[in-house]
Amino acid sequence: MRVSVIVTIPAKALVRERSHLAFSRERYDPIATPTKKGGLLVDPAFPPLPIAARTPAKVRLAASHIERAPVFAVRGTIEADRIDDVRSSGRGVQIFADPQIGMFKDPYCGVEAVGTHEDVARQLKLDQLREKGLDGKGVALAVMDTGINVKHLKAQGMAPKLDKKISWAPSNIRNTPGDYAVDHGTMCAYDALIAAPGCSLLDFPILQSQTPGGSVMSGFLSDALLAFSYLHQQFTGPDWKYKALVINNSWGMYHPSWDFPPGHPGRYADNPNHPFNIMVGTIARAGADVLFAAGNCGADCPSGQCQGVTRHSISGANAHPDVLTLAACDTDGVRLGYSSQGPAIPGMAREKPDLTSYSHFLGSQAFGEGSPDTGTSTASPVAAGCVAAIRSGLPSSKVSPRDLFDRIKAEAQKKPWPKSGWNNDYGAGIIDPLPVAEHFGL
Known part of the structure; x- marks a missing residue:
């Protein structure tokens, strides 16, 4: 084979x-x-x-x-x-x-929405961020996913900006930025725009691979490597015009069987020297804010794609020390049972997830009227929007991604209250962007 x-x-x-x-x-x-x-x-x-x-x-x-x-x-x-x-x-x-990768959607437990995107905005105190002029303007936000449908976003009340010049697609995919089928990538774009309506979206449909053995709405890690490499060249090139670059990744490798076996030097899951893990570290250290979903392999009700594996399920780039890894809670702050728990796989950063963001609410309705935005797939772009909002007043040239992420974790709402520090379920707590902005004098 x-x-x-x-x-x-x-x-x-x-x-x-x-x-x-x-x-x-x-x-x-x-x-x-x-x-x-x-x-x-x-x-x-x-x-x-x-x-x-x-x-x-x-x-x-x-x-x-x-x-x-x-x-x-x-x-x-x-x-x-x-x-x-x-x-x-x-x-x-x-x-x-070069394992197959997939989106973190369709969690096993809970089908009804808990709250709406307005509840998310209220929890994030976005009205106060707006008063500070923090809405993502001047920031590029890359959605590494299935592609974005701008018409659907507009129909749902958003006013998205899309940079078609920087947006990119693999050579075997039709390159029509903003005009892909309404699906997972459109959901992620919507969720990022909740906190950062002024950002400029970059469309990277990496999960539509036609690599032999792949299928629509999935991809291979090499597709992500190519996209990251291209974006890195743009971000560090002379024509880059944005204050900052935020990269959302609501995907990962669901099961260890998709990888090389443990101990193999070419393995991905626990290998900092894998080319993709090196590439993630490269673009992060160049100044990009990289966010990854933790995954939907939580012990309470894991996705069927996890095949029962819930221990050390946060692996590969999702457990990279230079990225912000997001667990998921509902709009009441209750951890969602499918949200992957720490610690991450040995060999990568142990204390993952880093923190928790909101999911399972009525938002994009990308999967039909009344359907919730679910999974850590939603939690990650909600947080990415928060990062982009802060970056509209705090360029990456002023504060590094690592320092910004450290402050975001420090200001998170502690869960379970009043316990501080990191825990397996919530990481450092639930994201709270307002005190982060205030800390930096924004």
Whole structure:
């Protein structure tokens, strides 16, 4: 059986040239003939992506650009039983897992909405943020998901701004930013706009992969790697015009069986040196605020996709030390039983989720009239909107993502009250953006 893999290869002049063509949006000539080494079949349409060098302490940002990257990542397929052969070939080639990823929606428990988006706005004290002029204006908010439908957002009372120039799609997906089918990505965009109606949305439909073995509304980690790499080049390039970049990710790897087995050096779930985990750290340390949903594998009523695995279910980039990981509660502040609990998988940041945000309310109605916005898929963009609102008065050049996230956790509403500190269910507590803004003098 052939499996999809991410392959790192040494940097060479031809590799850098092909990478430049891909990121310049000029005509990209794929490798004419797929190469086979040790059973590896390289995807000819996937451009080489620069991957930064990583030391035990940090990612070296200077080596994250095309001209200085020590290695590049490509995508390929290989027979499952030949992975070790390629890794030990001595040619500088390394093989990493390219697991399927999916959205964190359709939780198992509770179908009725608890409150509405107005209740979310009230809990977040958004009227007071608005009085401070904090509405996300001048901030780019990337929705890494299934694509956004702007018409639906407008029909639901939103006035979204969409930057089509920076928005992006894989080459095998129709590139029509803002005009994708109403689905999960539209829900996430709506939920982000609750707190940040003035932000500029960036549309990245990574969960519509047509990679062999994939399906609509799912994707592969390599799709996310390509999107993050492209966005990083834009964010650090000379034409970037926004005060800050916020990236919402309401997806993850549901089950360990989608990954390489434990102990394999190419595994994703618990490996800081996986190319995607390096890429997440690279863009975060460059100044982007990256948020991930914790997942819907909570012990009380996990999603069926969890296949009963509820321990250490927060893994991979969802447990990255440089991201803000969101658990979910309802508009009354009660933890939702499907919300994944900590601690995260050993090898990544242990104290995940970082904090909790609101979900399971009547909002976008993306899945039909009266349907709630659910899952940690909703909690994450609600929090992303809060971050974007704060960033409209606090550019990333002034305060780093790590310092901002630390303050957001410090100001969270403690749950269970009055206990302070981190706990498995709520992280640091429920997000409360107003005191964060006040702390920074906004």
